[in-house]
Amino acid sequence: MNILITGGSGVIGECLVREALARGHETSFTYHSRPSPIGNAQPIRLSLEEPARLAESLSSCKPDVLIHSAAFTNVDGCETEQEKARIQNAQASGELAKFAKSRGALFIYISTSFVFPKRDHAVREDEEPAPVNYYGQSKLDGELALRAVGGEWQIWRTDQPYGWVPPGQKQNTVTRTLSLLKEGKEVREVEDWWNNPTYLPDFAAAGFALIEKRAQGIYHLVGSSYATRADWARATASAFGYNPALILTKRAGDMRLPAARPNVNADNSKVQKETGVRMRTIEEALRDMRADPRAVEFVSKGK
Numbered sequence: 001m002n003i004l005i006t007g008g009s010g011v012i013g014e015c016l017v018r019e020a021l022a023r024g025h026e027t028s029f030t031y032h033s034r035p036s037p038i039g040n041a042q043p044i045r046l047s048l049e050e051p052a053r054l055a056e057s058l059s060s061c062k063p064d065v066l067i068h069s070a071a072f073t074n075v076d077g078c079e080t081e082q083e084k085a086r087i088q089n090a091q092a093s094g095e096l097a098k099f100a101k102s103r104g105a106l107f108i109y110i111s112t113s114f115v116f117p118k119r120d121h122a123v124r125e126d127e128e129p130a131p132v133n134y135y136g137q138s139k140l141d142g143e144l145a146l147r148a149v150g151g152e153w154q155i156w157r158t159d160q161p162y163g164w165v166p167p168g169q170k171q172n173t174v175t176r177t178l179s180l181l182k183e184g185k186e187v188r189e190v191e192d193w194w195n196n197p198t199y200l201p202d203f204a205a206a207g208f209a210l211i212e213k214r215a216q217g218i219y220h221l222v223g224s225s226y227a228t229r230a231d232w233a234r235a236t237a238s239a240f241g242y243n244p245a246l247i248l249t250k251r252a253g254d255m256r257l258p259a260a261r262p263n264v265n266a267d268n269s270k271v272q273k274e275t276g277v278r279m280r281t282i283e284e285a286l287r288d289m290r291a292d293p294r295a296v297e298f299v300s301k302g303k
């Protein structure tokens with residue numbers, strides 16, 4: 001298949017570009033400010049700032065599948081720059097969906113569990129969204145924009161993607177915690193932000209299974225643990241031989257950030273049932289990371 005991935009220079013996008021190449025697909029990707037090569041995938045510069053010009057920028061592309069991962073991803077930035085978030089996350093998504101439809105391509109939109117508020121149960125795909133911050137609102141508006149266009153589409157909602165990432169890529173709670181522990185520095189994590197941390201290899205496996213099935217609709221591609229950032233960091237410390245008591249805590253309110261965090265627990269049973277891919281817990285994923293050759297430099301010297 002010919003696969004085009006927007007935001008290929010980002011954490012999720014790069015993971016998907018590598019997965020597409022590993023599966024033998026003809027792959028191209030877009031970047032905005034960071035034009036790093038990824039294997040033999042073709043890089044294309046794209047800006048979400050002028051949605052009306054997106055189709056022109058991609059005029060040479062004839063994808064069978066367009067995965068739209070590029071976005072204004074800074075949650076607090078979206079709160080303070082709402083017009084920018086509206087254009088880049090909502091309006092641009094509608095324009096890209098039109099482009100995909102004009103090419104007869106399956107359009108896949110990477111969304112977020114932040115479209116929901118906290119609920120007293122694990123939230124299913126068909127429940128009514130109600131974002132608590134503008135990032136969530138702009139991503140929800142992107143979902144609605146592509147659904148209004150029609151054509152073939154999938155929405156993959158995710159949360160806190162993590163795993164070993166290539167040098168130069170944005171770090172995640174696990175790699176950041178390990179880097180600090182290795183250097184003997186203080187690790188302080190938030191004790192009242194809850195997430196479903198999502199192991200990138202599972203995200204990619206489940207996503208490509210959905211593509212191969214040519215599934216339609218919304219899927220929660222999230223990990224199977226619901227944990228605080230502090231608990232996640234403690235589990236990371238334990239898995240790599242450090243004392244979990246080294247993880248100190250802070251409260252979200254002390255950081256005085258512009259955007260509220262929703263503490264959503266998303267139900268991932270639909271994607272697991274339909275693809276057979278298990279979305280691992282934090283402990284399972286950490287064991288997998290620990291078994292990777294890249295773990296060697298991060299294991300506690302005491303072990």
Ligand SMILES: NC(=O)c1ccc[n+]([C@@H]2O[C@H](COP(=O)([O-])OP(=O)(O)OC[C@H]3O[C@@H](n4cnc5c(N)ncnc54)[C@H](OP(=O)(O)O)[C@@H]3O)[C@@H](O)[C@H]2O)c1
Nearest residue numbers: 007009010011012031032033034047048070071112158160
């Ligand atoms: N990370 C999370 O916790 C999380 C959770 C749920 C959902 N998501 C969603 O997953 C997707 C990917 O997130 P990520 O974590 O991989 O993000 P990321 O690492 O911040 O990457 C963002 C990507 O978007 C591109 N981009 C940013 N501004 C752009 C612009 N004005 N025009 C064109 N491209 C632009 C970036 O290009 P350059 O780097 O080249 O500038 C990069 O490729 C997003 O849609 C996000 O909303 C992320």
